[in-house]
Each structure stands twice: as C-alpha cells, then as structure tokens.
Amino acid sequence: MATRHEPLEYKGKVIEFPFENSAEENIPDEELHEHLAKPTTERTKRLKARCRWKHSAGGEFVEKDVKAGIERMQLITEAYKKDTGKPHVIRRANLLANLLNKCTVIVQEDELIVGFNAENPNYVPLYPEQSYMACMDYILDPKIAPQPVEEARELAEFWIEHSLQKKCETYFTQHEINVMYSMSTLETPGFATGFNSCVPPYETVLEDGLLKRIELAQEHIKEAKEKLAAPYWNAPERLQLLPKIDLWESMIIASKAVIAWARRHARLCRIIAENFETNPQRKEELLMIADICQRVPAEPAKGLRDSMQAKWFTFLVVHALERYSSGYAHKADKLHWPYYKASVVDKSFQPMTHEDAVEIFECERLKISEHAPGKSRGYREVFPGSNDLFIFTLGGLNQDGSDGCNDCTDAILEAARNIRTTEPSIAFRWNPKGRLKTKRLVFECIRDGLGYPSIKHDIVGTQQMMYFSQFSKNGNGATIEEAHDWANVLCMSPGLVGRRKTQKSRSEGGGSIFPAKIMEITLNNGYDWSFTNMQVGLETGHVEDFKTFEDVWEAFRKQYRWGMDLMIRAKDVSRYWETRILENPFLSAIDDGCMELGRESMELSEQPNGWHNPITTVVAANSMVAIKKLIFDDKKYTFAQLKKALHNNWQGYEEMRKDFYNAPKWGNDDPYADEIIKKFYEDIIAGEMRKITNYSGGPVLPTGQAIGLYMEIGARTGPTPDGRYGGDPADDGGISPYIGTDKKGPTAVLRSVSKVNSSTQKANLLNQRLSVPIMRSAQGFNIWLAYMNTWSDLNIDHIQFNVVSNEEMRAAQKEPEKHGDLIVRVAGFSARFVDLSTYAQNTIIARTEQDFQPADLQYLGVEL
C-alpha cells in the first residue's frame, strides 16, 4: 500500500491526502516510480527496453558492453597526416570529411530518427586531438579500451604534439600547472581535459538547408576574389581576405561532407527496405526515413520528421564528430514549432497527430540516452548516473514578447513524462505569461520525480542577455528581440540561441572554482594541509594574527581573485589556440555571423557570455558567518583554538563543533547570516569575477552550481568552520542551503535566496526536496503554483525539485534491479538513482525534505 501523507501532530485535526490518481493507493511507496513510466507506443517501449545506456557510476560504465571505438581516431588521423601542406582550417574540414565519408553508418530496429557517433551502438568515440589524457583513460583500461589497443595508443600519441594541452602549458609556471591539475581549489582547465560545450545555430540548418549555406559560401568566395582583382591593389585591406577565402572553402567541404553522410543513411535505409525488411510497415517507415535523409539537412525542413532528423544530424556533427562538445542546448519548442505546426496543426507536410509527435520526442530522448562521448574518467565521475550533460530549454517568451509555450512544448513535456529517461534534462523558462496548461505539465514531470524541468526565471535571463550585449566587441550583441531567444548552455547558464551569436566554446563560460577549499587554505596561509600537502594559494598571512573580521574577508578575497585570474587566463589561452588548431568549419558554416564576416566559429564572438562556476560557495559562506559570530562578535573562541579543532577534525572538540554548527546558517531567513552571505555572493564571488575581462570583451559572472563536484570536492576538503567534518559533502547547489541546515521550511529558503540580487550573478542553482504525498495529492498543483508564482515574484534565478521518498530511495539501495526507473535530481542534471554511488545516493537522501507542513487538506468526497 502507498502511504498517503502522514497526519501531523496538530490540534485535533486529521488531515486526509487522497491521491489524485486513486489507483496509486495500492502501489507500495518503494515501487512508485516503477509504475510511472508509460511509453506512448509499443515502439518506444521496445526502444527503451533495449536502450544502450552509457551511464557511469564512480567513473565506471554501468553497462558491461560499453567501450571506446577506434574508428574516429583512425579516420581523423589518416586525414590529418595526409594533407599537411594545406591551410589548417582546410585540414580540419578534410578531417571531418574523411570521417563522414568512411565512418560506419548505423540504422537500428524501430528507430524513427537515425544516426550515431561511433561504429557500434555500444561504443563511445575518442577525441585524441582534444585530450591525450582522456584517451589514455580508455586505452589503459582493458575493459573499455578501443581495439586494437596498440594502434589506439599510437594514434593517441601522434596527437600529443598537436594537442591543445601541449600548446597551452607553455604559458604557465610549473607551480600554476600543479595547482590547476591538482583539482583542489580549481578545476583542471579544459586544455588538459578536452571537456567542452557548444550551442549550435540549428536554425540555419532547418530554415536554409546546407545547400543554401554552400551557395552562400561560394558567393562570398566569388565576391572576395573580385575584390582581390579590383583596380589598385591594397595589401592591408585585401590580404585579410585570404584566410576568409580559406574558411569559406572549408565550410563548403564540411557542408558537402555532411550532406553526403546524411545521404549514406538514406541509401542504407533504402537498401534495408528493398532487400531485407519483411515487415511491410517497417519497410514503409524505412523508405520514409530514406526520403528524409536524402532531403535534410541538404534542403530546408518542411515537417516535424524533417526537423527532428536535421537537428539530430547537426547535433552529431557539432557535438560528437567535428569536435566533442557536451550539451544539448537549444530552445526546442521554438525550434520545432513551425514544423510541428505544418505536420500536426496544418497537416500540410508529414501529417500526423499530436500523439505521433509525442512518439518522435520520445524517440529523441532515447537517442540521447544512447549517446555518450569518450570523456575522461574525471568527468565521468563528476556526472554520476548520466551519459553526459544534455539539457535543452522550453517556455519563456517569443521574440515579440508573446507566450513561448505552444502545443509543441506540451508534446515535448508529455514525452518526457511518459518515457522517463534521465536524459536529456529540460530547463523551463518561467514567465508570468506562460500558459497554465503547460505549467501543469511541468508540474507533472516534477511530481513524478523526474527532477526536471528545472526552472529558470525568464525575465532575469532575458535581461542578462541584454547586459552582456553591451560588451560586444563588434557592436553586434543581442538585440532586444534576440535577447528573448536564450537557452541554458549547459546545466544552468543562459546563452543566446538562433542563427548567430551563440556560445561555441567552453572557454567562454564553464569550468569551476571551489570556495570551500579556498576557505580552508585561507585559514592556513594558502597551504593545503588536508589533501595535496602543497601551497595552492597566496600567502595571505596567519589567521592567528588577524585583528578584525575584515582581515579574514580580504584574505579570502585575495585567494579567490588569484584563483579566478588563473582560471580565466587558462580559458583564454585555450581560446587563443582553439582559434588556431581546433577550428570548426561545419559549425562556422551554419552560423550567420561566421558566414557573413568570414570569421571562424572559435575566433568570432559577437555576444560575450563569460561565466565560471563557483561550486561549494555555501560551505565557505556559512564558515564566514560562524567565524564572525564566534571569533569576532561573541569572542567565544580564538583562531588558534579553531585551527586546532579543525586540524583534529573536531575530535575532542565536540562542544566547540556544536557551537560552530549551530551558528546561523544560510536558508533560514536569518538576518545575521543572510547579510554576510549576500555580501559574500555579491562583493566577492561575483564582485571579484566581474572585474575580469575575457576573450569576448565582457565581464565574467558566477554560475553557482554543483554538478557532481559537491561530493568530489567535499571529499577533498578538510573540516570547515561551519561545523562540517572533513570529507563530508559540500553544499549541493550554487545557492542551496547546506544539507540539513535549513530548518524553517521552503518559504524561508526562498526568502534567504532572494536576498542575493540575481542580476549580479550569471545563475545560481537552488535544490528543493518536496514531499511526495503532498505533491501527488489533488491540491498538489495549486500549492506548487502558488509557491512558484512567489518564487517568480522574488526574482530568484533558478529552482529544481526532487520529489522522491526516502522509502523508495532506501528500497532502491537494497534492490537496485527493481528500481531502474527511479530518477533523481543530482545537480544540474538528473540521474538513474541505481547508477549512483552509495555516497552520492546518501547525499540525496540527506537533503532536507520540505514538507508542505502541516499539510494540505482535501475537501470531503464521501459518497452518501
């Protein structure tokens, strides 16, 4: 039997919580999520059952058959070695063309969307040109090594001297390198890890088709050559045209290769249909898919099947073939709406019902669930329970300010609710204008415990696009209209979507800094005693000598500033080399800015979008509060005593630990704590970051989040003055209260969080756990809606929910095989609970469950 919400000890009141769906009455709590998945069709049911997940837990792939493929390594290396004499951007185009022309093409049973990133659906491709270390993680592990392994090793070694890492390390001292690679106060930079992200301008592919892009490039070349030949040669002006001609040329090579590759899929489908398929219905489908792949992405999309297939091909090339980039950033409902309208509403092309559309969106989710890159073990560890980071965005407003929610939005949400996969995650832009029908579907996904959509404040995001626009180096940042077209680039941070001005490299935004660890070293004069045993920061003085709280504040500020400067420098040095050795001819071809200006996608940055992720800020901020209260205000302890207690991990200092743990904490609407922490966020975390100017000419703002790093960095951070023991997890989200220290319920959490001015930050992750029975009762939606409207009025940037009972999580720990459909929100992404490490599972169980206390009540429904 399912438990309804428990009655509360309260004045003589028994509060009943019938389930909205009375059938749930008979489902045990610990099995609830196993009953929620309802694939819309038999097809998606089968596809889900045989889905080749590539989740990892503790850095290991969960499914046994997953390993790295060698094909991509072979094909890109072959091409790269062959044409050494060509301009580099042409070499990059040829590298892609060789891969696309020769790679294995895969079409699987039941699929409506085709295309894959490796030679076998169980494989992940490797990216030796991006990171040697990541490749070696696979090559050295016999279970997942590409075969033949010796050849793979040779291929990986070939790329060492051509790698970003090799080029970039030159500009840093050995000490700086050691600090960055130690992953204690700072995240290892992208030039070493190969981790990247990107927002492809899908719109041009769907609206123009690649044949049109080729034509445009040809025209530009023609014009440029005419300019070169015009009377009176002018070298300073005209020599600039040469690299542009090379780039346009590379765009043509890349686009033609993509068309040919798509058409190889068309041919394969036709061959299967005409020679092998015995099921007449499937035969027809294959012929239909063959027709689609023949036309798109070469030609503009005309219906929903076209747009989904064209998007998928574009995604594969940009995110997995031309270069590895994590993410799945696009504004899906806006992107597909014209095609949904053609197919479902007008029935003018590829006519179908709304349910057919839902099925296609379910198929898309399963394609993503099979898709993973060969990223390094370190990055597999920090995204536990998932393949990679895939987040797309829905809702918000259209360019003209009208409601962006439409029936396509609903189809996508219904697909997510029905098929229950952890990926891709969804961000929903919450605007007061957003229609109730769609918000209700958002609620249903959350209520069913998917952990997504995570919700972003629409107006805050749009204003942010305008803010960054003013720093545009070529005076062509987002217009007021374009500022409405944004999506989360990865988990949390907004960036433009559309035909141009999108973010194309993680060197623009991404990468982390760890304030909790910086707090720890600040107390030790920059020395890390608990993890690396080395000087990882500046010598900012012995805290025992500090006279005022401001001394601590300023010492932390210096440590943080030093780390931030180093991090952004590392990203911009990466960017400098990306423009020279990691050009993306295809990505450039589909960006209107690159096309028009003849400037490569890594080099051109029209809309700055600088950000960096402080992770574990709340541990540092709570520590500041405790220090101020107990050492400077109450003068109950000295720094010498505190340090001694910390170096003993509080053992023998239990009473002292209680005082530090009980000091005011973030998330309780406590004026003392909140005043200090607001200042910490605005003055230091954002204040110091925004003084930096990055490659794109704009400031860098903080995107407070967690990924899985709150556990990893927690494990690397000694005891802290907030009363936390060494090795315990850190706070699980950019601005979320520390686990178990928010005592006053969800309204107090929102009040605290709202004190930090959202526009000083890029984004800040807020986790909430809500009680299952309340959310599943008939009053659930109204309660949640009132809560969300207030969240919106408070101008808070973000919120996401876990609605999963402790009973179910504990049951899943005991019998994982029975709970494959239990999904939880980890940080900016959702994960299958059973794929998480026990440690990660426990940190989620420990989050404070916010009950809608004492409880919502049902009107009487007794039949008489």
Added chain:
Amino acid sequence: MSTAEAQLENIKEPLITNIQRYSLQDGPGFRTTIFLKGCPLRCPWCHNPDTQLTKKEISYYAEKCIGCGRCAERCPTGSTYIEQRGQEAFLKYDRSKCIGCGKCADACLTGARDIAGREMPMAEIIREAAADNMFFFNSGGGVTISGGDPMMFPEYTLELAKNLRQEGLHVALETSAFGPWHHLQPLLQYVNLFLIDIKAMDAEKYKNIIKGNLDVILNNFENLVKAGAAVRARLPMIPGFNNSQRDYEAYTEYLGKFVGRIEAVDLLPFHSYGEKKYQLLGRMESYQYLNVNSMEAKELKPFIKMLIEAGFVAGKSLTVGGLIGVNK
C-alpha cells in the same frame, strides 16, 4: 478554571512554542501560525501538550541521548544527575526539581534535550510572521494566531492581531472561545477569520472533563456570528467523548441554526500522534488516550449525513480535516 484564571492574572506576555511558516491547514492559503504557550482547558486528548502550561518545559528525546552526562554537570537544581549503581552509572532526570532553565539543552551535543517555549519580543514575532507576505499574496493566505489558546492572553492577542493587521496581513484566530465576551469583542476589528472549537454540546462534560464552561463558549460563538464575523466551527471528534448518536444530534440541532451564517463546520477526527509529545514531556500519566487508534473519516459518515441534511454542503461549508488549501 481556577488555575487558568490565576495564570491569566499573572502572564501578560506568553512564551512562544513555535512560529510555523508554510502551514497549509490553519486557514486559507499558505499561512504562518504563531503558537502561544498556555491553555485554560485540559482536554484529555490534547495533541499539543507542550502548549498547555505557560512555563518553559524540557523535552527529552531518550533515543538521542548518548549518556555523556554534560547535562548533569550543568544542572543547577540537581534535577538531572548521575546515579551510581555499583560499576554502572545511570543518567536520571527528576522533573519535579526542574525549573526549565534550559542549561542542559545548551550543553547537549545530540539534541536529546530541547526547551519548549521561549520569550520572543513582539516586534520579532511580527517580523517573522510578515516575512512570507509574498506567499500569502499569491495563495490568499496569512497569519494564524493559535496556541494553547490565545484567549488566555487577551490583551496580548489584541495587540498582536492589531500589529499583524497593520502589516496588511490576513489574520485568523484559532481559539476555544473560553473567556469573557469583552475579551473577544475588541478582536472583531482586527481578525479576519475566527476558528472556534466546540468540543462538546454537553455542559457537564465541559465542566468536569475539560474544565470549561459551555454557556460561555456558545455565547461567544453566537455573538461573533451576530457581529457578522467570519466563523468556522471546529469539532474535534473524540472516541468515547463526543461521537455518540446523542452527541451528533445535539451538534446538528445547534449548528443547523447557523447554516449560511457561518463559513463552515470542520470535523477534526481524533488522531494518536500526540502521544509522542507526552512522552517527551514526561507526562505520559496525563495522557488518557494511550492505545486509542486514530479515527477514520468514514466513521463519521452518519454525522456527516445529518449535517448535510441540516443544510451544510460537503466540500464547501462542511469539511473533514478543516482545510482549506490554496485560495487562488
């Protein structure tokens, strides 16, 4: 009643046991409920025994105690002490000597001891209560003054209600209405909704068991309705106390006169979740409902039927549980 009156004389500012934000059942919408410590009645089924007495009390969570003895070291009256029996030491707690100073709770590392009731300046209460005003606005909610019984502190309650109204908040008052009308009457201008407990229709039961006076309560109830106040009648349904056919008839006859003039009748079936609190407060002996099961809503069917026949509308002017939910 005599003890209650004596307390009434002495205590102008009650202790606060809790300010519960995000209450969803003490009136419409999201509410913040203020619990005042002290009650003139002694209902034997009381679910919040920690709000009965006006003084501070220590809650003791035996399961959290690790027996470290820090509390005994700090106890000024010797109410908590270590008893040596041969080789073994036992931590003992004699409540008769306890003055509720809370030093043991301060010393406790595991939270095994907690103080019920704390002083709180009115300004701080108002600040805390008004903090969620944006949630109130979006849900049609507000603040509920509860207890104990706020009518035990009439001047204080009046001042509190007045201050809350000045903040622009919706104010509900939850009370047994056991007090002189001149204590309730001034509240009419500040309280938006009265939640009035009617625990029985039998004057003897009121007098002998819960130490109140039915006439006073019904008079107040009627006066409130006459004055045009918004009123909900709240009926705790207690096994063996007021759930006989005779009780139902008496209730129906009386309340039937108010159909259309009161907001609703809320039936609040007995539940057994108060037991734990008696244990924590060391007052198990005063809990008379040990081993009595929570009442199921369906047991009230006959009563519900009678009330509906009297003219109340299920789900609107008649509820089980009393709630209310989100108003928008």
